[in-house]
Amino acid sequence: MTTQHAMLHCAPSCTDIALAANSGSCNAAIAAGAALGGLVLPLAGAQSTFLTGGLVTVAACVVLLGERVSRRGPTPAAGCRVGDAGPAG
Numbered sequence: 001m002t003t004q005h006a007m008l009h010c011a012p013s014c015t016d017i018a019l020a021a022n023s024g025s026c027n028a029a030i031a032a033g034a035a036l037g038g039l040v041l042p043l044a045g046a047q048s049t050f051l052t053g054g055l056v057t058v059a060a061c062v063v064l065l066g067e068r069v070s071r072r073g074p075t076p077a078a079g080c081r082v083g084d085a086g087p088a089g
Helices: 002-010 015-044 046-070
Strands: none
Touching (some): 015 046
């Protein structure tokens, strides 16, 4: 829900594209997690799979927090200017 709000804030005139990108990135993350778990499980066992998932989560949080600190607030998405009326129609 928070990511959807951020995506809509960055691209208010391109909501369909923003929500499609959000959905696609969530599905890609699920697939990547399943693939990583499928690689780690036979090699190192169940305990290492949970440890790997935790480490990936911590790394993602560090990246997101570092981005938030380095850039104050979201910026408009490429190709969508704030105030655009959207597709002509």
